[in-house]
Amino acid sequence: MNRNSIRTEKLHGRKKSRTSSQKNQQIYKEIFPKYKLDINSIDFNQYNDIELEVGFGYGEHLIWQALNHPNKLFLGAEPFRSGVINTIREIERHKLNNIRIHDDNVIDIIENLPNEILSSIFILFPDPWPKKRHHKRRFISQNNLKKIHHVLKNRGRLVLATDHKDYLHSILLNVNINDQFEWLCENTDHFYSKPYEFPKTKYERKAIKNGRRPVYLTFEKINL
Ligand SMILES: C[S@@+](CC[C@H](N)C(=O)[O-])C[C@H]1O[C@@H](n2cnc3c(N)ncnc32)[C@H](O)[C@@H]1O
Numbered sequence: 266m267n268r269n270s271i272r273t274e275k276l277h278g279r280k281k282s283r284t285s286s287q288k289n290q291q292i293y294k295e296i297f298p299k300y301k302l303d304i305n306s307i308d309f310n311q312y313n314d315i316e317l318e319v320g321f322g323y324g325e326h327l328i329w330q331a332l333n334h335p336n337k338l339f340l341g342a343e344p345f346r347s348g349v350i351n352t353i354r355e356i357e358r359h360k361l362n363n364i365r366i367h368d369d370n371v372i373d374i375i376e377n378l379p380n381e382i383l384s385s386i387f388i389l390f391p392d393p394w395p396k397k398r399h400h401k402r403r404f405i406s407q408n409n410l411k412k413i414h415h416v417l418k419n420r421g422r423l424v425l426a427t428d429h430k431d432y433l434h435s436i437l438l439n440v441n442i443n444d445q446f447e448w449l450c451e452n453t454d455h456f457y458s459k460p461y462e463f464p465k466t467k468y469e470r471k472a473i474k475n476g477r478r479p480v481y482l483t484f485e486k487i488n489l
Pocket of ligand 1: 277320372404
């Protein structure tokens with residue numbers, strides 16, 4: 266990362282995979298540095314649109330976005346090593362040059378970006394932390410919504426997906442309390458349809474296979 270980053274929040278969940286083949290270790294050591302995010306080296310004026318994906322998992326959505334929007338710059342954060350390696354493989358396969366990756370907590374990025382710089386933030390299937398004692402680990406909190414609000418441009422979008430009812434309620438409640446985002450939802454069908462037809466992510470496939478119906482939410486930042 267860089268920009269004198271100081272960690273202010275603890276990261277919960279897995280980071281390294283239990284086993285990593287030699288090939289994967291080589292990709293991580295030798296190829297990953299090419300795509301590693303260094304905020305200081307980005308010329309922000311070069312891009313009309315910079316977008317960020319939080320917890321991109323195996324990278325399905327990030328790669329799809331980068332392929333479909335070659336003129337935009339995509340930042341992605343994912344601490345899970347196997348996900349990062351899979352995404353690096355796909356970046357190389359498609360010869361993409363518009364993705365930068367931070368293999369750790371996305372808060373490191375959000376706290377070090379200039380204000381009002383991002384056109385969109387995507388958070389697909391954030392960890393639901395179902396146990397009550399873990400609810401404080403949920404990514405969508407008052408604190409993080411304030412940080413997200415700072416880095417989004419006016420009318421910038423926060424795109425979310427979840428298959429977890431209790432987390433859904435908590436997200437809607439938090440966004441409502443924050444009061445600086447407009448929920449773009451016209452009817453109940455809208456609630457269940459994707460904002461655009463991106464390929465299913467690993468977690469999305471798992472949810473559908475297990476009979477859970479994902480909900481897709483888009484919020485637009487409003488400057489009060
Ligand atoms: C349930 S998975 C969903 C992954 C992917 N978006 C999908 O739909 O398949 C949530 C992901 O968020 C990542 N994550 C959790 N907290 C994070 C944070 N603070 N910064 C970046 N990634 C985070 C986890 O490592 C995990 O891979």
